[in-house]
Amino acid sequence: MKKNHLLSVAVIVIALVILGYALPVTGRMSEIILTVEEESGRLAEADSSPKIIEITAKRFTFEPNIIHVKLGEEVIFRIKSADVTHGFYIDGYDYFVTIPPGEVVDVGPIIFDGPGKLKIRCAITCGPLHPFMVADILVEPNYVFPAFIFLTLGMFGATTLYISRGPSNRMLGVPLDKDVDLLRVKIVGPILKKILQWRGIHFALIWPNLLIFMIVLTTAFFGNPTGNKNFSIAVVWILWFAAVEFMILFAGRLWCTVCPLPAFGEWLARRRLYGVHSLRKWLSLGKKWPKSLNNMWIPAFGFLGISLIVPWLVTRPVVTGFLFLILIVLPLILHPIFTRRYFCRSVCPAGGYIGHHSNASILAIRCRNKTVCDKHVAKECIGGSPKGYGCPWVLYPGGNDQNTYCGQCFECLKSCPLDNMTLKLRMIGQDLANLATKAKDKFDEAWMDFIRFTLVITYQLVFFGPYFWFKDWGNMGNIFGANLATIGLLTPSFQGLSNWFGWAVIVGGTALVGYPALFYAFSWLAKKTAGDVEHAPKQVFLSFSYALTPYSLFLWLAFAITLVTVNWAYPLTAFSDPLGWGWNLLGTRFAWRPILPDFLPYFQLPIVLVGLALAVNSTYNIAVRLFGDHAKALRASTVMGVLHTLAALVFIWIISG
Amino acid sequence: MNEVMKKTVLLWESIALLLVVVAVAAFFLPLADGIFMPREPDEIVVRMSIKESGGFDPEVITVKKGQTVRLVLISMDVSHGFTVEGLDIDVKIVNPEKKVVVEFTPEEEGVYMFKCTVQCSPLHHYMRGLFIVEG
Numbered sequence: 001m002k003k004n005h006l007l008s009v010a011v012i013v014i015a016l017v018i019l020g021y022a023l024p025v026t027g028r029m030s031e032i033i034l035t036v037e038e039e040s041g042r043l044a045e046a047d048s049s050p051k052i053i054e055i056t057a058k059r060f061t062f063e064p065n066i067i068h069v070k071l072g073e074e075v076i077f078r079i080k081s082a083d084v085t086h087g088f089y090i091d092g093y094d095y096f097v098t099i100p101p102g103e104v105v106d107v108g109p110i111i112f113d114g115p116g117k118l119k120i121r122c123a124i125t126c127g128p129l130h131p132f133m134v135a136d137i138l139v140e141p142n143y144v145f146p147a148f149i150f151l152t153l154g155m156f157g158a159t160t161l162y163i164s165r166g167p168s169n170r171m172l173g174v175p176l177d178k179d180v181d182l183l184r185v186k187i188v189g190p191i192l193k194k195i196l197q198w199r200g201i202h203f204a205l206i207w208p209n210l211l212i213f214m215i216v217l218t219t220a221f222f223g224n225p226t227g228n229k230n231f232s233i234a235v236v237w238i239l240w241f242a243a244v245e246f247m248i249l250f251a252g253r254l255w256c257t258v259c260p261l262p263a264f265g266e267w268l269a270r271r272r273l274y275g276v277h278s279l280r281k282w283l284s285l286g287k288k289w290p291k292s293l294n295n296m297w298i299p300a301f302g303f304l305g306i307s308l309i310v311p312w313l314v315t316r317p318v319v320t321g322f323l324f325l326i327l328i329v330l331p332l333i334l335h336p337i338f339t340r341r342y343f344c345r346s347v348c349p350a351g352g353y354i355g356h357h358s359n360a361s362i363l364a365i366r367c368r369n370k371t372v373c374d375k376h377v378a379k380e381c382i383g384g385s386p387k388g389y390g391c392p393w394v395l396y397p398g399g400n401d402q403n404t405y406c407g408q409c410f411e412c413l414k415s416c417p418l419d420n421m422t423l424k425l426r427m428i429g430q431d432l433a434n435l436a437t438k439a440k441d442k443f444d445e446a447w448m449d450f451i452r453f454t455l456v457i458t459y460q461l462v463f464f465g466p467y468f469w470f471k472d473w474g475n476m477g478n479i480f481g482a483n484l485a486t487i488g489l490l491t492p493s494f495q496g497l498s499n500w501f502g503w504a505v506i507v508g509g510t511a512l513v514g515y516p517a518l519f520y521a522f523s524w525l526a527k528k529t530a531g532d533v534e535h536a537p538k539q540v541f542l543s544f545s546y547a548l549t550p551y552s553l554f555l556w557l558a559f560a561i562t563l564v565t566v567n568w569a570y571p572l573t574a575f576s577d578p579l580g581w582g583w584n585l586l587g588t589r590f591a592w593r594p595i596l597p598d599f600l601p602y603f604q605l606p607i608v609l610v611g612l613a614l615a616v617n618s619t620y621n622i623a624v625r626l627f628g629d630h631a632k633a634l635r636a637s638t639v640m641g642v643l644h645t646l647a648a649l650v651f652i653w654i655i656s657g
Numbered sequence: 658m659n660e661v662m663k664k665t666v667l668l669w670e671s672i673a674l675l676l677v678v679v680a681v682a683a684f685f686l687p688l689a690d691g692i693f694m695p696r697e698p699d700e701i702v703v704r705m706s707i708k709e710s711g712g713f714d715p716e717v718i719t720v721k722k723g724q725t726v727r728l729v730l731i732s733m734d735v736s737h738g739f740t741v742e743g744l745d746i747d748v749k750i751v752n753p754e755k756k757v758v759v760e761f762t763p764e765e766e767g768v769y770m771f772k773c774t775v776q777c778s779p780l781h782h783y784m785r786g787l788f789i790v791e792g
Contacts, residue, residue, distance in 0.1 A: 084777050085736030085750065100736065100750055101776040125753040126735050200669070207676055214683040222687045225710050226734040229753065273673035275666050479778075481734060486710040578686065581704065582731040582756060583693045591754060 050074035050109040055120075055135075057099055058082035059127050059479050061468035062120055062135035069112050071139055076108035087123025090137065092598030096123045112137070116144035117656050118598055119464070121566070128227050128315035128481040129471065131567055136466040145657040148605055152652055155609040156616065156645040160638055163620040166630045171427045171617055179426035181368065192423070196410045199387075202257070203274040210260035213324070215578050220321030224580025225481035225489075227315040231578035232324075234570040237314040242560035244354065248553060249428075252361035253354055256407040261327050262343055265335025266392065276386055284339040289346070296404075296444035299352020304451050304511055306349055308504050311462065311474035316482045316490065341392045345405050356448050358403035359431050360550035360614070364424050365397065365406055365413070372420050373398025381412040381421065388414030397421060402431045404445075429550050429618050436546035436622040446545035447512070450519065453552040454511040457647070460559050460654050464566075473503035519545065519643065526639035530623070530632040543626050544640055547618035551644060554611025555651060558604040565603075566594040601655045612648045616641040699726055705751065706733040707778035716786040718771070722763050730757040738774030741788045743767075750775055763790040 055077055056063045069075050079088055081101045088097040088107055092114075099105050112118075122133035162172070169176045183193045195201055212235065220232035227233040247254045267273050269282045312319045331343035344351045367373045373381075381397040384390035388411040391397055395405055397412035398420070412421045439445060462470055476496030480489035492500070523541040532540070569590040577583045596603075619640045623633035696702055704714040710733075720726045728746070730739050732753040739748040744763070751757045772785035 085752070085775055098736070098750070098752060124736060125732075200673075203673055203676075207680060210677070211680040211683050214680055215686060218684045218686050224733050225706070226753070229733070267677075273670055273677065275670060480707075480709060482710075489709055579690075580733065581690060581694060582702070582729075585693060 055079045057086035060129035060133040065135045065466040074109045089121045089123040091118040112139045159613045159616040174427040179424040182423040205258040213260045220317040221484040225483045228570045229580030230317040231574040234574035239571040242564045245556045245560045248357045252358040252363045253408045262331040265331040282339045289342045300448040302349030355404045357553045367398045380415040385415045433621040433625040436543040449548040451511045456555040473499040476500045522643040526636040530636040547615045551611045551615035558607040615644040702729045705737040708780035708784040712784045713786040719789045725762045728759040741771040
């Protein structure tokens with residue numbers, strides 16, 4: 001019976017996907033026939049001259065920024081530059097044209113034979129925001145957008161249908177109460193265990209990242225002022241940023257395992273680089289971390305604050321340099337005062353979101369048997385042993401049931417004498433329902449979700465959307481790249497500063513007030529629709545916010561894919577030429593060339609839809625735990641599902657509408 | 658803890674410390690330009706940035722009369738041009754994506770001016786340098 005309904009849902013989803021993908025393709029085919037007819041008609045009219053579209057390229061946009069063309073239409077782009085030399089590239093067409101100032105260059109004729117949204121991208125480095133100099137071409141009629149809308153609604157419908165059958169403690173068909181004990185898997189398990197219990201593993205993982213970090217720091221201050229030619233920008237904001245999102249999904253807080261930022265502070269406090277000091281006492285004042293800071297507020301606001309200057313941060317090496325200087329000095333100060341990893345827990349902006357999203361990860365460090373831990377008096381996982389330190393993240397690993405504050409340093413795997421700690425592979429969202437129902441006053445975690453969720457949509461829009469004013473406001477209208485020597489070039493104009501203020505109000509306001517208010521309204525409505533009278537609206541609101549954890553993680557994955565497939569050449573080149581001075585250390589110099597950019601929306605859509613399904617199903621699981629009733633939970637999650645679907649539609653609109 | 662164990666600990670900690678020093682030393686990477694950007698004796702690397710962030714590097718190029726030189730032109734930021742007035746060197750455009758190599762044999766002694774010929778920044782017209790041919 002259960003298998004049957006799972007099968008039927010799977011069939012519906014697959015059918016929807018095929019239908020959705022088939023629509024634009026058949027559109028394309030019928031259009032080809034149409035083109036042939038038109039072609040003959042046109043020949044008869046003897047008016048076969050292609051349409052000419054004039055474009056002005058200027059730092060950092062094309063005018064017009066949204067270009068409408070008809071399917072099958074023959075187009076010539078007549079391009080000129082208003083300032084410096086630009087390049088011209090269209091997704092899916094092999095043009096890499098140079099547009100020097102003072103010249104008018106014709107590109108084409110090009111026949112647009114597929115519907116949908118394509119991007120014009122600048123192909124010649126033209127300044128700091130060059131990688132984000134894009135415009136949209138809409139090939140109309142745009143069958144892709146309605147097809148994507150249809151698919152999104154279909155996904156919402158299918159997921160609702162699925163949860164209406166009352167799957168207990170499951171996520172999209174996979175049971176949540178089952179997991180795989182990775183360290184007991186045949187062959188792999190014992191090897192992995194040996195590696196993780198080796199004292200040197202932490203140091204061995206941190207060291208290469210420390211090396212890379214030092215190169216980041218030096219290139220940020222002294223390297224090429226143009227972002228995409230500088231190691232610090234290309235490696236951190238393209239490679240690292242994208243990789244971390246995938247790491248969160250597959251390996252939880254693995255980044256925190258290998259992160260070099262707190263290493264100096266920790267080594268100093270331990271007086272050991274890799275071993276366990278025989279005294280097992282920290283070289284530290286051992287002050288108590290203030291209770292009011294023992295949460296996620298600093299990381300949440302830190303991430304928002306960083307995002308408010310993100311057009312500068314990811315394009316000006318010196319800004320990145322100062323951020324990382326702060327991030328390496330802070331733990332060095334905090335570690336000797338408070339001992340342990342309070343910087344990572346409650347200060348680091350990346351640590352905050354990585355930790356929170358890790359609750360949607362498929363990997364976790366947990367104990368095998370809780371009663372064994374509770375009965376065990378010595379508790380080396382807290383106090384430490386000659387084999388390993390007590391939890392540096394101030395947890396009781398034996399009782400830990402969430403990933404938020406577990407930094408995956410593997411110390412408990414080493415210190416546990418009962419072999420009771422292990423790595424577990426589980427389905428996405430195992431801990432969410434439990435976490436959500438316990439969240440009585442955890443506004444910090446809710447707002448972390450709102451901030452991360454709003455910002456992924458903002459990032460997609462500001463970096464890969466056509467709206468130049470939005471980019472320009474965030475960028476304060478500045479056209480210069482900067483390293484330490486030329487930092488003065490970043491002095492903003494009054495106009496730039498006031499525009500930035502507008503941008504900060506829009507972005508910050510949406511993340512802090514706008515979206516949370518909308519979320520509150522929907523959760524209130526969900527509570528009413530469910531007919532719940534026991535819980536305070538605040539409780540429902542906070543609990544339901546945890547469904548955003550897997551959702552925004554998947555939206556970030558969709559964003560990360562764009563970032564990497566379009567700009568992969570920059571980080572690879574940066575490894576050969578970290579300072580952007582023309583070196584070729586490793587022979588990895590590559591010309592910029594996006595990978596299948598015309599198929600990007602098709603890659604992004606399934607990721608967004610899986611995120612949507614996870615959000616709806618998580619809401620249901622949370623609601624079941626909260627209300628203890630299937631019918632109420634179903635009604636509530638349908639209402640919340642409408643909001644989540646709306647958000648998916650906004651994202652879909654950005655990539656295809 | 659016995660002596661042997663103490664020695665192993667010391668050994669491993671020292672190796673780790675050495676590795677940390679190596680990693681931190683990567684901070685001095687910019688000083689290694691001479692090693693990682695090898696220049697042949699007849700090769701002159703000219704890095705070009707907009708005037709606001711430094712202009713030509715070097716700003717004064719000295720060559721010997723009758724000796725062939727290879728000018729390696731690298732654009733650091735946006736596209737530039739490279740023209741030596743009065744000599745037969747005129748590179749229309751150097752894109753940041755690709756370096757341009759020019760071979761040239763000066764015939765006459767003198768001091769010439771070179772400049773950027775592609776609009777590159779507000780201070781574009783100040784982006785220039787001296788090309789000296791010595792006897």
